[in-house]
Amino acid sequence: MRRSFSRMSYFTTLVVPMAVALLIALFAVTHPQWPRIYFIVSFLAALVLFPGITLGLKLGCTPLEDVKVTFFGVGAPGIIRVRLENGQVVGYPHKQLYALYLDGVVTEGEILLFRFLENDIISWKSLSRENANP
Secondary structure (H helix, E strand, O other): OHHHHHHOOOOHHHHHHHHHHHHHHHHHHHOOOOOHHHHHHHHHHHHHHHHHHHHHHHHHHOOEEEEEEEEEEEOOOOEEEEEOOOOOEEEEEOHHHHHHHHHOOOOOOOEEEEEEEOOEEEEEEEHHHHHHOO
């Protein structure tokens, strides 16, 4: 189950609750003898609570990955280039590191630890400065 939620797309976390809400509305139209308040509450819950639940399950089941990289420089505006441990040079969009490189705070050859959520960098820290200052 964990794998299925982590593979679910963000679009699906929106579409599935909308489909459930439409089914509830269709059921309300076809069953007029039942109290309307049940359908109103369940319809609103499907549109408000269910997307939050599906998005929370997706984010909660998506693993975080820590990767040690060497800062290689910058590419296009907003793109940083890093060398992975296997020697591959990859570019990632990260405006904060790009600005820090331009200001001279982050230098080429500095060892960084990135925390990824899927393919996005959600946090980083410098391992070079951490080891240099005991």
